[in-house]
Amino acid sequence: MKEQREFTCIRCPMGCRISAWVDGPDVVEMSGATCKRGQEYVREEVKDPRRTIITTVKIEGGIVHMLPVHTKKTIPKALLPKAMQELSKVTVKAPVKCGDIIVPNILGTGADVLASRDVEKKN
Numbered sequence: 314m315k316e317q318r319e320f321t322c323i324r325c326p327m328g329c330r331i332s333a334w335v336d337g338p339d340v341v342e343m344s345g346a347t348c349k350r351g352q353e354y355v356r357e358e359v360k361d362p363r364r365t366i367i368t369t370v371k372i373e374g375g376i377v378h379m380l381p382v383h384t385k386k387t388i389p390k391a392l393l394p395k396a397m398q399e400l401s402k403v404t405v406k407a408p409v410k411c412g413d414i415i416v417p418n419i420l421g422t423g424a425d426v427l428a429s430r431d432v433e434k435k436n
């Protein structure tokens with residue numbers, strides 16, 4: 314059954330509002346996307362919504378108490394709450410280099426969680 318859905322494209326800061334007619338996993342018609350990336354975003358959002366995680370984990374012995382981390386690639390949107398729960402249990406030890414793998418293959422998604430900055434040891 315066809316239904317109309319509204320989206321805000323998150324592929325660039327323009328944030329275009331896109332209106333689409335959706336039939337199950339298929340996008341039948343859409344308007345409002347000002348470029349191809351927006352059309353791809355809506356198709357992916359309907360079929361297999363995915364997100365990059367950007368958050369922090371605890372770090373011990375460093376010059377800061379929290380380490381910013383991100384996933385190297387997107388993971389299914391439905392797994393975000395569970396992934397955030399897993400990351401809330403993680404504590405790493407300083408020093409850490411930007412790009413270090415903090416959690417490999419989180420929840421079996423194939424996405425590694427990487428450090429987003431260097432953190433030196435506290436003297």
Ligand code: SF4
Nearest residue numbers: 322325328329348351
């Ligand atoms: S549709 Fe294109 S221009 Fe509009 S927000 Fe998405 S990426 Fe940016």
